[in-house]
Amino acid sequence: MGAGAARVAADYIRQRVGPAAPAPVCGIVLGSGLGGLADRLVDAVRIPFSHVPGFPTATVAGHAGQLLVGTLADRPVVALAGRFHMYEGHEAALAAFPVRVLHALGAPVYIASNAAGGVRRTFSAGDLMLIADHMNLMFRNPLIGSTEPGDERFPDMSDPYDRDLRARMRAAAQVVGVPLHEGVYCGLLGPTYETPSEVRMLERMGVDAVGMSTVPEVIVARALGMRAVAVSCITNKAAGLSAEKLSHAEVMEAGKAVAGHFEALITEFVRQLPAAS
Numbered sequence: 019m020g021a022g023a024a025r026v027a028a029d030y031i032r033q034r035v036g037p038a039a040p041a042p043v044c045g046i047v048l049g050s051g052l053g054g055l056a057d058r059l060v061d062a063v064r065i066p067f068s069h070v071p072g073f074p075t076a077t078v079a080g081h082a083g084q085l086l087v088g089t090l091a092d093r094p095v096v097a098l099a100g101r102f103h104m105y106e107g108h109e110a111a112l113a114a115f116p117v118r119v120l121h122a123l124g125a126p127v128y129i130a131s132n133a134a135g136g137v138r139r140t141f142s143a144g145d146l147m148l149i150a151d152h153m154n155l156m157f158r159n160p161l162i163g164s165t166e167p168g169d170e171r172f173p174d175m176s177d178p179y180d181r182d183l184r185a186r187m188r189a190a191a192q193v194v195g196v197p198l199h200e201g202v203y204c205g206l207l208g209p210t211y212e213t214p215s216e217v218r219m220l221e222r223m224g225v226d227a228v229g230m231s232t233v234p235e236v237i238v239a240r241a242l243g244m245r246a247v248a249v250s251c252i253t254n255k256a257a258g259l260s261a262e263k264l265s266h267a268e269v270m271e272a273g274k275a276v277a278g279h280f281e282a283l284i285t286e287f288v289r290q291l292p293a294a295s
């Protein structure tokens with residue numbers, strides 16, 4: 019799933035929205051329970067994933083499976099309500115394919131969001147965490163085998179979550195009065211949640227939040243030279259850190275409960291995004 023396929027998908031999307039549509043200032047992927055931001059887009063053209071060439075169908079509850087082209091805070095954006103996970107049976111390259119499409123549509127900035135379990139003991143459901151860095155414990159890389167001409171073959175990952183964009187996200191949080199933590203996200207394959215022993219291991223490794231996505235997407239964004247920024251919604255304490263059993267229903271509920279804060283934060287961030295970033 020490389021640049022050629024992404025161009026085909028982007029051409030289809032452009033044809034759906036019309037040639038006069040401006041290039042997006044960013045592309046946004048909305049994680050589990052966070053799809054409500056899509057309803058904030060104005061004059062949105064909604065395209066089901068199943069219509070976009072190369073996209074599989076979204077199979078996870080809480081992922082609407084729609085690509086939207088519209089404006090947020092008067093800025094042109096593309097948003098994906100839903101994503102593809104490797105635990106759905108997809109290769110890492112396919113999980114990250116939407117980022118290639120966002121790039122082909124001209125988005126210079128990639129904004130990821132996800133639901134995640136809080137490994138940092140002070141985290142509780144409803145906290146938002148700006149991702150400072152990630153660990154790839156999926157042991158898959160979407161660039162394996164890629165010989166795409168536009169791809170950096172050996173991308174630098176010393177600053178995967180762009181320093182300037184993180185500062186802008188912190189500033190946006192202050193403007194809208196939303197508490198924003200910052201920490202390290204670890205991507206695991208899933209779909210099982212972690213065991214308590216795994217969570218203790220992650221804690222010792224320096225992980226603050228654990229989830230099942232985002233990492234392949236950000237790797238591809240970096241390989242394409244896009245600037246990336248990401249926010250985790252802590253939907254639960256990670257396994258073993260509370261007496262609660264984990265369920266996807268609880269994850270979606272917690273995502274919806276924090277939706278107001280999350281949407282205000284991302285909307286303000288997009289409002290402040292420079293035109294050519």
Ligand SMILES: O=P(O)(O)O[C@@H]1C[C@H](O)[C@@H](CO)O1
Pocket residue numbers: 048049050078101103131132133134208229230231232265266269
């Ligand atoms: O797509 P995200 O990363 O937001 O979804 C998380 C990880 C799993 O897909 C699911 C587990 O409940 O939520």
Ligand code: HPA
Pocket residue numbers: 133134135136211212228229230253254255256257264269
């Ligand atoms: O506890 C979790 N672990 C992994 N992924 C998750 N997504 C939401 N919560 C979790």
